Amino acid sequence: MGGFEIALMENNEIVTLHLKGFLDxxxxxxxxxxxxxxxxxxxxxxxxxxxxxxxxxxxGLGVFMGFIEEIRKNGGDIKLTNMSSKxxxxxxxxxFPALYEIFRTEEEAVQKFx
Amino acid sequence: xxxxxxxxxxxxxxxxxxxxIEFRVPSDPKILKIVRLSVSHLCDLAGFTAEERNGTxxxxxxxxxxxxxxxxxxxxxxxxxxTCKLLTNGVQITIRDFGKNIRxxxxxxxxxxxxxxxxxxxxxxxxxxxxxxxxxxxRKGNKLTLAKYKxxx
Numbered sequence: 451m452g453g454f455e456i457a458l459m460e461n462n463e464i465v466t467l468h469l470k471g472f473l474d475x476x477x478x479x480x481x482x483x484x485x486x487x488x489x490x491x492x493x494x495x496x497x498x499x500x501x502x503x504x505x506x507x508x509x510g511l512g513v514f515m516g517f518i519e520e521i522r523k524n525g526g527d528i529k530l531t532n533m534s535s536k537x538x539x540x541x542x543x544x545x546f547p548a549l550y551e552i553f554r555t556e557e558e559a560v561q562k563f564x
Numbered sequence: 565x566x567x568x569x570x571x572x573x574x575x576x577x578x579x580x581x582x583x584x585i586e587f588r589v590p591s592d593p594k595i596l597k598i599v600r601l602s603v604s605h606l607c608d609l610a611g612f613t614a615e616e617r618n619g620t621x622x623x624x625x626x627x628x629x630x631x632x633x634x635x636x637x638x639x640x641x642x643x644x645x646x647t648c649k650l651l652t653n654g655v656q657i658t659i660r661d662f663g664k665n666i667r668x669x670x671x672x673x674x675x676x677x678x679x680x681x682x683x684x685x686x687x688x689x690x691x692x693x694x695x696x697x698x699x700x701x702x703r704k705g706n707k708l709t710l711a712k713y714k715x716x717x
Contacts, residue, residue, distance in 0.1 A: 474600075475629040476593035505600070507625050508684035515684075536618055543691045544684055 453477065456484050464495045464563055466556065470502040473510035481510065485517045485528075494526025497559045501532035506540050514550065527551070529559040569695030571711055574651045586647045591632045591661070592640040599646060600625050603657065606648045610655045612714060619692030620655065620712045626685035627659045627708050635663025635706055654694070654713035662705040666698075 454477035457468040465488050473481060488496055498514075500506075518528055531553045533541065541547065553559045576584075587602065589595045603624045607617035628644055636642045645660040690696055695711035 472597065474593070474596050474625060475632065476596055507596075507622060507629065508688055509629055512684055536614075539615070539618070540622065540688070543688055 454480060456480060458484065460493075461560075462564075463493070464497060464560060465493045466497040466499060468499045468502065472505035473503060474505065474507045475509040478509040478513050481513045482516070485513065489517065489520060492524070494521050494524045495563050496521065496526065496528045497556060497563075498528060498530050499532045499556050500530065500534070500537050503534075503537055506537050508540075508544065511541065511544055511546065514546075518550070527563070529553060529562060531556045531559050567696040567698055568690055568693070569697075569711065571656065571695045571697060571709060574653050574656075574711065574713055576649045576651055576656065584647055584649045586645065588643055588645050589628075590640060591628075591636045591642040591644055591663075593629070593632060596625050596628055599628055602646075603648065606650070606655055606657075607712075610650055610714070612655075612712070616712060616714065620657070620710075623689045623693050623710055623712075624657055624659065626689050627710065630666070630685050631659065631661045631663065631706070634666050635661045637663075651711065651713070653715075654711060656695075656709065656711045659708045659710070660705065662701075664704075665700045666706050 454471040454473060457470070459466045459468070467484060469481070471477070485496070514528055521528055529551045532555065533552065541552065551559070551562065553562070585606065589599060600621050604617055604621045607620050612620065624646070631644055632638065643662060647658040649656045689710070693710045694713045694716050695709065697709040699707045701707060
């Protein structure tokens with residue numbers, strides 16, 4: 451089990467964050483500063499790809515909750531993609547599917563934005 | 565204060581001290597990974613399914629994160645004692661701290677309709693565990709007893 455890494459990609463106003471490793475109370479501040487950077491650069495269309503994320507706790511989910519309001523207020527959204535069943539289970543237990551759009555693939559999320 | 569379930573239904577495999585695993589870790593979030601690995605291995609010993617193991621590991625992570633944040637106000641050098649016991653049909657994990665008493669309002673699961681962070685951990689703990697029992701120490705600190713049983717739900 452490694453640490454936590456975020457790979458960022460930008461394409462036509464859409465920022466995609468690829469998360470890798472584990473997202474817990476120790477690593478959540480890294481994601482928080484990356485999303486804060488998106489907002490300060492006025493990039494409000496955000497896709498988060500969970501394909502390589504092995505673990506998430508509520509500290510990680512809390513980060514999305516902390517930013518969603520401001521991002522939506524500015525006409526954007528955070529769309530979530532490529533979750534394993536283990537990761538999806540945690541989102542599901544906290545009722546996230548009713549609050550966030552979750553897609554199987556990144557392409558589906560891109561299409562929804564364009 | 566019992567929040568959920570009844571621990572007395574599933575006794576420990578043995579009451580001998582050597583059959584409990586106890587470890588003391590500092591209240592540093594970077595240690596959470598080690599706690600998760602240890603609990604995960606214990607769950608394998610108990611013969612849990614992947615879902616039972618993942619849920620139990622998550623619950624202990626959430627409990628320790630809450631202690632760091634609420635009982636110790638983010639201090640990274642305070643003790644957390646995790647005691648694990650194999651039960652006849654699952655595992656029991658007790659998590660003890662010596663920080664300030666966590667208020668009842670802080671250990672309550674909250675309304676998920678409100679889009680804001682905080683209070684999510686307790687909701688997760690109660691969703692995945694079969695027993696959640698919270699006790700304030702008469703002197704200082706808190707004790708949370710969690711249990712997970714096989715083939716429940």
